[in-house]
Amino acid sequence: MCLSIPAKITKIKEGNIAVAEVGGASREIGLDLIEDAKVGEYVLIHTGYAIEKIDEEEAMETMKWLREMAENLPDHNEVH
Numbered sequence: 001m002c003l004s005i006p007a008k009i010t011k012i013k014e015g016n017i018a019v020a021e022v023g024g025a026s027r028e029i030g031l032d033l034i035e036d037a038k039v040g041e042y043v044l045i046h047t048g049y050a051i052e053k054i055d056e057e058e059a060m061e062t063m064k065w066l067r068e069m070a071e072n073l074p075d076h077n078e079v080h
Helices: 056-071
Strands: 005-013 017-022 025-030 042-046 049-054
Touching: 005 025, 005 049, 005 056, 017 042, 025 049, 042 056, 049 056
Parallel strands: none
Antiparallel strands: 005 017, 005 042, 017 025, 042 049
16 A cells, blocks of 8 residues: 655646645655646645646645544553
8 A cells, every 4th residue: 555645736846846834834746746836736646656647625634634544643652
């Protein structure tokens, strides 16, 4: 199973590199696996590469789901 994370492209640089926002943090990602990426578009990223374009609604829904999953993880610092 692969996990990909939605990100919004905020800048496109030379060499098929983009800057994308992921959960409030910016990071560089590769655009080699998708065509015609544009600033403002949402993509799924996996291992540092955009692998698919998605719409904003799907991106927001996925981020919400990931936040809910993280909130429901057990706290490993609790004494059992």
